Amino acid sequence: MKPSFLLKSLAAASIVAVGALASSAAWAVKVGPVEDPIRVVKIPKGAPIVIATYHVISGADTALGLDTQRGAVVAADDLGNTLVGHPIKFMHEDDGCNAEGGQTAATKIAANQQVVAALGGACSSATRPAAPILWKAGIPDVATAASSPVLTAPDRGPSYDGLVRIVYNDxxxxxxxxxxxxxxxxxxxxxxxxxxxxxxxxxxxxxxxxxxxxxxxxxxxxxxxxxxxxxxxxxxxxxxxxxxxxxxxxxxxxxxxxxxxxxxxxxxxxxxxxxxxxxxxxxxxxxxxxxxxxxxxxxxxxxPEAQGPGYKAMREKYKKLFGEYPIQGFHGNGYDAMMLVANAIKKVAVTEKDGTTYIPIKALRDAMFATKNMQGVTGKITCDQYGDCGVYNxxxxxxxxxxxxxxxxxxxxxxxxxxxx
Amino acid sequence: MNLERLKQVTYVDVTLWLMRAIIILLVIAGTIGTVIKDRYTTEQWVSMVMFGLTIGGIYALIALGYTMVYGILRLINFAHGDIFMTGAFTAYFVAAPLAKSGFLDEYLIVGMIIISLVAMTVCSCIALIVERICYRPFRSVRSLAPLICAIGASFFLQHAFRGMYGSSVRAYPDVKFFDTVVSIMGFNFPRIQFVVVIAALAAMYTLYLIVNKTKMGTAMRAVSEDRDAAALMGIDVNKVIIFTFILGGSMAGIGGVLYAFVFKQVYFFMGFFPGIKAFSAAVLGGIGNVPGAMLGGFFLGVVESLGPALFLDGLGIVAPYQLRDLIAFTMLVMVLIFRPQGILGERLARQRA
Structure with a gap:
């Protein structure tokens, strides 16, 4: 065989391969009975459903992040620590309330394709770089206490398509x-x-x-x-x-x-x-x-009186689980963020007879954005088209x-x- | 006639002259603009000068530590800002109970002396430990190692205090006497500002006497001129270096207490920025030069305080106080370019040359 023929055929093969790869991006992914344009998370019977969180849990602003993270843990406890028949498992990361920390935490979370959704962060400076990294990996995110307008601005760009926010907008x-x-x-x-x-x-x-x-x-x-x-x-x-x-x-x-x-x-x-x-x-x-x-x-x-009807019970459970009353002001947002994700998962998850659950991510993201009149501990939660779901009194x-x-x-x-x- | 000299002028010279001219023009234009706007009353101008002298006095006290160590060892003690923090932070644990028991309000002078002594002792001890562990092993080494070690010591001190006392802010007690207003020539000032300026001047005068009138001071000056020759003349160089670190530490201790009573807050990172500013002040005045550090400190404080209002406001710059550090460090860069020896000159280096 002539070397030039070999080269030509290799080039042709690689063009075909590249073409196939490129077009596959536009195809829907089919896993089990579920099809989704982004990806599908498959959870075998008995395996946990993984929810990631990233907040500031070290340094001077620890109280802010820890309080929010604890809110999510209380919500999981209220759900009986199970969701669509699987135990809930948290993956807690630290974002240090700065851009570098947000990037590191998001990269770590994105590396785990079993993660269904992320909660965080509590700081806008960390959430800004984190949300696009997560969404690129097909992980929708609920910002718990990051209030900067840029996160939900109409011109925020497609890289923030996976982000909703449960706290008020500045x-x-x-x-x-x-x-x-x-x-x-x-x-x-x-x-x-x-x-x-x-x-x-x-x-x-x-x-x-x-x-x-x-x-x-x-x-x-x-x-x-x-x-x-x-x-x-x-x-x-x-x-x-x-x-x-x-x-x-x-x-x-x-x-x-x-x-x-x-x-x-x-x-x-x-x-x-x-x-x-x-x-x-x-x-x-x-x-x-x-x-x-x-x-x-x-x-x-x-x-407590200014919050939703479930707030007082939530506050008591917080005390029971962590031995102290809330240490900052955003635990309710952590709680509601977890509940918002849980409700959306319940809507879109498909569980087969053998106990395997499939979660389509695009459908999950759409269900999160479609949240309407959800009774949260911070009040009635409704998301707009840019993902602003916070309650502001x-x-x-x-x-x-x-x-x-x-x-x-x-x-x-x-x-x-x-x-x- | 001077054609030969003109031929020697390079592009660099021209650029530097242009820079000088532009900066001077900007300062003049800004000042004229501010004068025309006539926004501030005389009392406000005088108050701003007083703010500058207050913070400048503290810069000067810290700058002395930098300059003396440089004079003796040709070393920038980058941990000095954090040594200042250790004194102020430790003295808090004395000041708070003294104020709570009412002792500080009743016997103010005794109380302040006790607090200052604690801060001075702590600063001196930590300065000595840093010298022994970080600088002495490298004394005869010509490399960047001591500088890197100084930066390491700075981080170590910050994080040691953070580990011991947490990252939160602690508030220095309020003293009734300091909160009152004093009236001079029709201008009113908070008393604490006077106390700080006078205490800083007194501390500096004492230091000046020690350096110039005592035997140990003479030895210090001898070592800074030529360490080997001084050793040959029978001076115990180690002793002189230890004495220098004690003096520098004590000044930082007094500075720390004054700073804490003006700004009322201490935390583990508080030494970093005053340290950098004081280092700039030492360079401004001419590093290695004791009166230069004093002058540099006061000068930097006043320019920082007046600069945004005097130069930037007149140029129509919005929110000029955000640029306060810019003024301070631009001045430092200018001094380094146009008068590298500082305002009063790096006296020793010149004599050596």
């Missing part, structure tokens, strides 16, 4: 704060401070837009670096603009310095400072000392005691708006 938060400040408090001139983080900057922009639309004026638009400690120069600048209030949805460090140093600036002694739930918790109380008194934050309502809280031991959402900080739900 677009709503910014709008509500502007409404409250202008209409309820009667503030006409606002100053804003952000720390350059995607969360705070976007929230401030949304607030400014809405505040101006209502007829208010943003007299000072400032930013600091997240590691700054001396806020007095920037506060002095704000004082020259004579605002009615200062909106600073920053994290614990910057917020506590603002709280402490505001009183030193002539002209700002009586000006209200309003923060957000990014800084909520015992850390801020410890860091701000007695100057915390009167500090206000905007957030979604946190008291806007409320303003005010600290009444600087002692971290007295932290109890509802009492300290106390809800000052709205008076009733």
């Amino acid at each position: 677009l709503w938060a910014g709008r509500e704060v502007a409404n409250w400040a202008y209409k309820v408090r009667g503030y006409k001139k606002a100053a804003t401070i952000h720390d350059g983080s995607p969360y705070a900057e976007k929230l401030v922009r949304v607030f400014q837009e809405n505040f101006k639309k209502l007829g208010g004026e943003v007299v000072s638009d400032e930013a600091v670096a997240p590691n700054d400690t001396d806020m007095r120069p920037v506060l002095t600048k704000i004082a020259t603009a004579k605002p009615d209030f200062i909106y600073a949805p920053t994290f614990v460090g910057v917020t506590s310095y603002l709280i402490r140093q505001k009183k030193e600036i002539p002209g700002l002694e009586k000006v209200a400072l309003v923060g957000s739930d990014a800084s909520m918790g015992a850390q801020l109380m410890e860091a701000s000392g007695k100057d915390l008194l009167g500090f206000e934050i905007s957030t979604t309502a946190m008291e 806007f409320a303003i809280y005010q600290y009444t005691n600087p002692d971290p031991k007295t932290l109890e959402p509802g009492k300290n900080p106390k809800r000052i708006y709205p008076e009733k739900f």
